Amino acid sequence: MSMLPIAQIKLGDCLSKDVCSELGGIIMPKGRVLTERDIEVLDAFMIKHVHINPKKGMETAKPASTKTAISKEQQTKPVEQVSEIDTTELDMKPPSDDQPFHLAWAELAKLMSQVLIMARANQIPTMEMRKLLRPLIDQIKEYKPLAVQTYIKEIDQDLSTNFLIHKSIAVALTTYLIGHWNGCSEKEGMQIALAGLLHDIGKVKVDEDVLRKKESLTEVEQTEVRRHTLYGYEILRSANMITEGVKLAALQHHERLDGSGYPLRIMSDQIHPYAKMVAIADMFHAMTQNRSYRKAASPYVVLEQLHRQAFGKLDPQMVQVFIQKLTLLTQGTLVELNDGRTGEIVFTDSIYPTRPWVSVEGAIIRLAEERQLHIEKVISE
Known part of the structure; x- marks a missing residue:
């Protein structure tokens, strides 16, 4: 030896x-x-x-x-090839029965409440999660990342208690879209979605009081919260029917390209592509969903923050595609501005995609020029 x-x-x-x-x-x-x-x-x-x-x-x-x-x-x-070869038939099966999107979401949320309990014993019901993810993926055109908060309210009024569940589902679907938009194959789709769904699974081993704490965390508490990435990898390490990329997404989704992330402070070329996708979706949904201790941020403001983070922190190509795709098809969307007025998006400038033209009471407001204004929330798409 x-x-x-x-x-x-x-x-x-x-x-x-x-x-x-x-x-x-x-x-x-x-x-x-x-x-x-x-x-x-x-x-x-x-x-x-x-x-x-x-x-x-x-x-x-x-x-x-x-x-x-x-x-x-x-x-x-290679680890990735083993899992993908074994699961291709499952991941490529034909669309499921027509189930309304919000009901499919509710079914997966119900399962995830059990998954969080099972994960404490390092048990992951991968087959069941695949089965309930499939209807959502089949109806991905119904999914609107900019309006997630609106239709989650239709499903579950107890958002503060079930925040992790709904955020995980949102991150799963958004990560799936990021993969699709960046040219990932359909065969990878389920694995990419699972990477998003399970990225925060390690939080089941972090003290709930710490996770829900409204005050600033102590240094010891911050260290414990950050260990959820390590806990997540340990939970998924022996799980069946998921690739190494899914496991590494749980471990690496808080790593940053410049080495400033955690837990390993690795650089860009050491971060798995799934983790880079999840990092974008995770940051977006963490900031755009209400918490018991803070109000949800405007999705458009968050997109601007993601754009700034793209320099040295997040994958710039993925961020650029994410912003362009999310804002591309928003013409006709009803929005509320931060001054309380409501209006309709009538044009999205590719140079300033997060600051479109909004028609308010017959007048056109160009948000790229009116910098004191921004879209506070999406009313409907």
Whole structure:
């Protein structure tokens, strides 16, 4: 047995000792034959050294006997490919029965309330979540990210208690759209949606009183909240029918391109694409939904903040596409301005997509010129 730095390990090397995370959970079990994707994962976790048995390679390695071990056949394939090959038929199945969008949302919300309980014991009912996500994905044209707050109220009046559930569903669908808009294949769609749905699953292991606290968090409390990313990866690590990208989205969605994020402070090229998509959707919905301790921010104001964050923090291409797509088809949308007046969007300028022209009582207001005004909320689309 020898300990090698990550830079010196090779494809086909066999682990002679479990590789563990900061929390002590097994990232990769003893006996695993390393693939290119495995090495990327180790690098993402900033693992510096691993124990390798130089005498055991691709042909002689045996699967580990632990519960987290995967088959010998799977060990020789990249993690992403294993899951995608196994689940393509499920993810590409024909549209489900016509169920109203809001009822499909309510059904998934009901399931997610149980998922949050099961996740405390590291149990994830992936098949059931796929089944209830499918009707929402099939009707994705009915989904309006700018008006999420409006129709969630039609489903659930107890938004403060169920905030995490509804935000997770919104992030799932918005992340799905971001993936679609950035050229991801339909085959990846379900995995991308699951990445959004499960991104905050680690919060089930954070003290609820801390999560609901209205006052500023102490340094100790902030540290604990930030550990939800590590908790999330640990919960999903052994889940079936999800790819490594889904797991890394839970771990990395608070990482930033310039290395200023958490928990690992990794840079752009180490952040999984799913995590980059989720980061945008998560920030957008976290700020545009009401909380018990603060009012929801205007979606248009949040889009402007996302635009600023694109420089060094978020993926600039994804942010640009996100803003353009969300604001492209808003002509005719009824909105309320921050001075209380209501109007209708009549034109969206591609240069200033978050500041369209609004018709108010017959007069056209160009928000790009009237900087003291902005759209406070979307009334209807």
